[in-house]
Amino acid sequence: MDFLNAIVLLTNYIIVPALTYGSQLALGAIGVTLIYGVLRFANFAYGDLMAFATMVVILTTWYLQSLGITFGLLPTAILALPVGILATIILSLFFDKTVFKYYRDKKSEPVILIVVSIGVMFILNAIVRIIIGPGDVIFMDGARFIMKAGEFKKMTGLNEGIALKSTQVITFITTIVTCSILFYFLNKTKTGKSMRAYSNNEDLALLSGIDPTKIIIYTWVIVSILATIAGTLYGLDKSFKPLAYWNNLLPIFAATIVGGIGNPVGAFYGGFVIAFTEIGLTYAYKKFLVYLLPEQLEPSSLVQYISTDYKFAISFAILVVVLIYRPNGIFKGKVI
Amino acid sequence: MRNNLDIKLAFGGMALLLVMVGFMQSWGVALAILNLCLISAVMSMGVNIQWGYSGLINFGVMGFLAIGGFATIIVSVPPVTEAWSAGGFGIILSGLILFILIASIFFVHQKFQSKYKNYLLFFLVISVIPIMKLVAGPSISAIESIDAATSGFLGGFDLPIILSWFVGAFFAAIIAFVIGKVCLGLRSDYLAISTLLISGIIVSYVKHEEWLTRGVKNVTGLKRPAPFEVDLQNSDWFVNFIEYLFKGRLSKVTDFDEKIILLNDLVMTSSSIFVKLCFSLIFSIVLITLLVFSEKALRSPWGRMMRAIRDNEDAAKAMGKNVVKRHLHIFMIGSAIIGFSGAMLVTYDGLFTPASYQPLRYTFIIWVMVLLGGTGNNYGAIIGAFVVWFIWIESAPFALFVINTLMSGIDNTNQLKMHLIDSIPYFRYLMMGLGLLVVMRYRPKGLLPEKIIKN
Numbered sequence: 075m076d077f078l079n080a081i082v083l084l085t086n087y088i089i090v091p092a093l094t095y096g097s098q099l100a101l102g103a104i105g106v107t108l109i110y111g112v113l114r115f116a117n118f119a120y121g122d123l124m125a126f127a128t129m130v131v132i133l134t135t136w137y138l139q140s141l142g143i144t145f146g147l148l149p150t151a152i153l154a155l156p157v158g159i160l161a162t163i164i165l166s167l168f169f170d171k172t173v174f175k176y177y178r179d180k181k182s183e184p185v186i187l188i189v190v191s192i193g194v195m196f197i198l199n200a201i202v203r204i205i206i207g208p209g210d211v212i213f214m215d216g217a218r219f220i221m222k223a224g225e226f227k228k229m230t231g232l233n234e235g236i237a238l239k240s241t242q243v244i245t246f247i248t249t250i251v252t253c254s255i256l257f258y259f260l261n262k263t264k265t266g267k268s269m270r271a272y273s274n275n276e277d278l279a280l281l282s283g284i285d286p287t288k289i290i291i292y293t294w295v296i297v298s299i300l301a302t303i304a305g306t307l308y309g310l311d312k313s314f315k316p317l318a319y320w321n322n323l324l325p326i327f328a329a330t331i332v333g334g335i336g337n338p339v340g341a342f343y344g345g346f347v348i349a350f351t352e353i354g355l356t357y358a359y360k361k362f363l364v365y366l367l368p369e370q371l372e373p374s375s376l377v378q379y380i381s382t383d384y385k386f387a388i389s390f391a392i393l394v395v396v397l398i399y400r401p402n403g404i405f406k407g408k409v410i
Numbered sequence: 411m412r413n414n415l416d417i418k419l420a421f422g423g424m425a426l427l428l429v430m431v432g433f434m435q436s437w438g439v440a441l442a443i444l445n446l447c448l449i450s451a452v453m454s455m456g457v458n459i460q461w462g463y464s465g466l467i468n469f470g471v472m473g474f475l476a477i478g479g480f481a482t483i484i485v486s487v488p489p490v491t492e493a494w495s496a497g498g499f500g501i502i503l504s505g506l507i508l509f510i511l512i513a514s515i516f517f518v519h520q521k522f523q524s525k526y527k528n529y530l531l532f533f534l535v536i537s538v539i540p541i542m543k544l545v546a547g548p549s550i551s552a553i554e555s556i557d558a559a560t561s562g563f564l565g566g567f568d569l570p571i572i573l574s575w576f577v578g579a580f581f582a583a584i585i586a587f588v589i590g591k592v593c594l595g596l597r598s599d600y601l602a603i604s605t606l607l608i609s610g611i612i613v614s615y616v617k618h619e620e621w622l623t624r625g626v627k628n629v630t631g632l633k634r635p636a637p638f639e640v641d642l643q644n645s646d647w648f649v650n651f652i653e654y655l656f657k658g659r660l661s662k663v664t665d666f667d668e669k670i671i672l673l674n675d676l677v678m679t680s681s682s683i684f685v686k687l688c689f690s691l692i693f694s695i696v697l698i699t700l701l702v703f704s705e706k707a708l709r710s711p712w713g714r715m716m717r718a719i720r721d722n723e724d725a726a727k728a729m730g731k732n733v734v735k736r737h738l739h740i741f742m743i744g745s746a747i748i749g750f751s752g753a754m755l756v757t758y759d760g761l762f763t764p765a766s767y768q769p770l771r772y773t774f775i776i777w778v779m780v781l782l783g784g785t786g787n788n789y790g791a792i793i794g795a796f797v798v799w800f801i802w803i804e805s806a807p808f809a810l811f812v813i814n815t816l817m818s819g820i821d822n823t824n825q826l827k828m829h830l831i832d833s834i835p836y837f838r839y840l841m842m843g844l845g846l847l848v849v850m851r852y853r854p855k856g857l858l859p860e861k862i863i864k865n
Binding site for chain 2: 176189192196204208389
């Protein structure tokens with residue numbers, strides 16, 4: 075019984091949250107990695123792009139709610155997703171045309187593009203804060219829980235319960251579905267294959283008649299869809315706060331590099347690697363050990379490897395280890 | 411140096427703008443802007459040395475500034491004796507143990523030869539945190555529990571605060587050495603991301619280690635290299651000086667009581683202006699010294715080598731230059747200057763607030779300063795700092811003015827207008843972004859481009 079309790083405890087406090095957080099990171103990291111693979115720069119404006127997309131979704135959600143439209147047990151924000159996606163696509167293409175295209179045509183160094191993306195980051199940052207403000211916005215509605223901890227305890231008769239928030243399940247399922255569709259698109263369809271070809275070798279792709287403008291538009295469209303979904307899922311699960319999206323950018327970058335920059339499958343796993351290490355190392359194992367160990371061995375301290383204040387340190391440590399031992403990431407990078 | 415009309419024009423225009431602020435708003439505001447411009451100029455020169463001289467991308471500016479600020483605490487705050495007696499021994503002991511651990515990691519890394527070397531290294535590195543927790547934990551909680559509301563930390567060495575600027579530079583250089591050893595071999599984009607992450611770690615360290623920095627409880631009432639306003643107001647010489655200075659205005663007032671009130675008022679405002687002037691003087695001395703040295707360095711064989719490395723790394727390597735070592739040196743020098751300016755900033759503010767370190771404000775704005783002003787040109791970095799800080803402060807009144815003129819027909823209770831007025835602080839980000847994009851597009855070398863030095 076104690077053993078079961080310990081397992082349930084870990085599931086509730088590590089596995090479920092890490093799967094959710096990992097999904098959010100994975101979606102974000104795939105976006106960053108696609109931009110890197112096709113457009114060849116690290117986009118620092120990505121966090122604020124997610125914030126912008128979520129903001130549009132929130133505004134649409136409010137509008138729908140004012141009309142009295144809801145989505146039953148599911149959050150209304152899901153109905154608002156298409157609007158958010160459309161707005162983000164328009165915004166991305168606008169910035170591509172006005173800002174990034176110039177440097178791409180000039181074949182500027184990646185560093186210049188990073189600097190330019192910081193300019194875009196400032197602008198998006200300002201737009202989001204001017205329109206919706208810097209504060210917390212909670213826009214989750216519908217059923218909050220799929221399974222409450224109490225219900226689980228009653229059902230199984232254990233001391234520990236598993237609480238399953240509906241946002242957690244939605245996040246995980248949406249991520250799996252989105253990524254499956256994306257990987258199918260990249261590997262099986264003609265457009266996806268031409269994207270991969272372009273990312274692998276630009277000159278060869280041009281020689282075989284692939285139109286680069288089309289590839290770049292496709293990339294921004296896919297990236298915008300991913301950014302909107304990732305941003306909305308994160309906002310539903312926690313709450314919407316512009317600064318939180320910027321802070322999330324760092325673990326997303328770490329996940330991208332860990333998985334091999336430019337490699338979407340790697341980015342997918344990278345997100346989960348970062349999430350599981352981060353949550354696994356900041357969790358206090360005292361209660362878990364109390365269940366497993368005999369009474370005289372019970373620990374007196376929290377048995378926490380590092381406090382949650384140092385989340386960044388974990389992302390960074392993983393990053394350094396990967397860069398030292400496998401500079402191209404766990405999965406080889408540079409090709410979509 | 412012959413054809414430097416553009417430099418004179420740029421600085422002349424900047425001075426004119428500040429004087430205009432002095433006349434239109436107040437001299438206190440103008441001097442406050444000037445002082446922060448001077449500090450920002452030192453910061454942007456530090457970044458310019460890394461990015462402009464040798465093309466290293468350092469997004470960890472915020473971290474080095476925080477280290478500089480931390481140095482002011484360590485150097486200038488009086489020691490808390492009770493805290494020292496409660497946990498001082500434990501802290502020193504754990505410092506020793508930490509040193510031994512790090513030394514053994516280095517020993518294993520360099521001397522040890524076995525197929526299990528990597529595993530041993532990994533084990534040693536991950537054991538540092540639990541061991542330190544075990545050793546230092548009790549002393550840390552002992553220190554933090556002493557008088558938690560007013561101190562709860564170890565304090566510093568009670569030395570003059572100017573010294574802390576140099577200590578801040580030294581600390582920053584040491585940290586830069588460690589970071590450089592790990593990260594400088596990386597590609598430019600990896601380096602950018604790594605330095606950004608490291609600055610986040612540094613800031614969370616000063617934010618959460620309360621026994622060392624008081625963390626989010628802040629340290630206030632720091633020492634100053636300039637006199638305090640209150641002391642000035644109570645000193646005879648200053649009051650006499652003000653009386654002499656404003657003789658004309660005072661003689662026009664006949665009533666004795668009114669005269670006293672006016673004099674008091676004048677002493678109040680001039681004391682704060684006097685203090686700010688003292689700061690301006692000190693900061694200007696720092697900036698000019700730094701400028702002279704950097705210009706000399708840029709024109710020396712060393713500067714030529716740095717530019718050669720930046721412009722063509724392979725050629726420089728082929729000439730036998732040790733690129734990795736030079737990069738490490740320049741990374742340390744630039745970071746030391748940033749640390750120095752971080753200590754200056756905290757000294758000027760008179761308080762250390764770890765929670766205020768945000769990457770947007772303390773990393774990317776500094777980068778905008780360098781890029782806008784002109785990479786590789788010290789005058790450019792300085793003018794960039796002045797212009798950007800000026801816009802940063804003055805964009806709020808400017809945005810208010812624009813909103814009020816555009817929407818003058820709409821009354822003040824209008825929802826949209828109220829919302830826009832509430833979000834005025836964010837218009838500065840918009841201006842920064844637009845400014846950066848426009849400069850990168852149409853003047854990619856900045857306002858004052860780097861001059862080709864022929865020697």
